[in-house]
Amino acid sequence: MSEVSARSRLGSDFFAAETAVLARGLIGTLLVHELGEQRLVGRIVETEAYLSEGDPASHSAAGKTARNASMFGSPGDIYVYLSYGLHHCLNVVTAREGVGEAVLIRALEPIEGLEEMGARRAVDSPRALCSGPGKLVQALGISREQDGGSFLAGSLYLESEAGAHFKVNAGPRIGISKATELELRFTLAGSPFLSR
């Protein structure tokens, strides 16, 4: 009997799920960024699904542009975009047959590398490190250089823990003005590390 459950890197079968299903399934998984000797890890506690048809809040709704091109790639691809001209946000692409869809990672519970995250963020409280889409990208040292890459190969990837189970809540997405009636935001029940 091991006290530490086995971790395994998530593969292509995991990312093949329908977008909203994957958004829910990502809750509780570990986001890992290896930066040389550094290993920065956070548990995903908040996600939002951005669809194509019938979702005017999605970047893909107005068609493909230079900025959102990665959203039209393949399941498991990385989409990083610049928000409000200042902050970068990280997405897991779920595109299928030219249909641009993705899952926005909105908040993490810091697990490993808290000190390094604090240095990058210039904050001390663990709650302030990754409690927002722009914050977690800065804390983990992610940049637009990762845009168009893949979670299936490279230094930025996802892990699951064997036997792990999480209670997930669903509700309306936040920070948007269109399609606010859709319940496409998923959160880890009771987590103190959510964005709001």
Add this chain to the structure above:
DNA sequence: GGAATGATGTACT
């Protein structure tokens, strides 16, 4: 506690 505000790249009217 909450509301208002400034910073500012990309895409669209």
Add this chain to the structure above:
DNA sequence: GTACATCATTCCG
């Protein structure tokens, strides 16, 4: 010119 999948700071109660 305006809107936007944001954040930190500044004001007010």
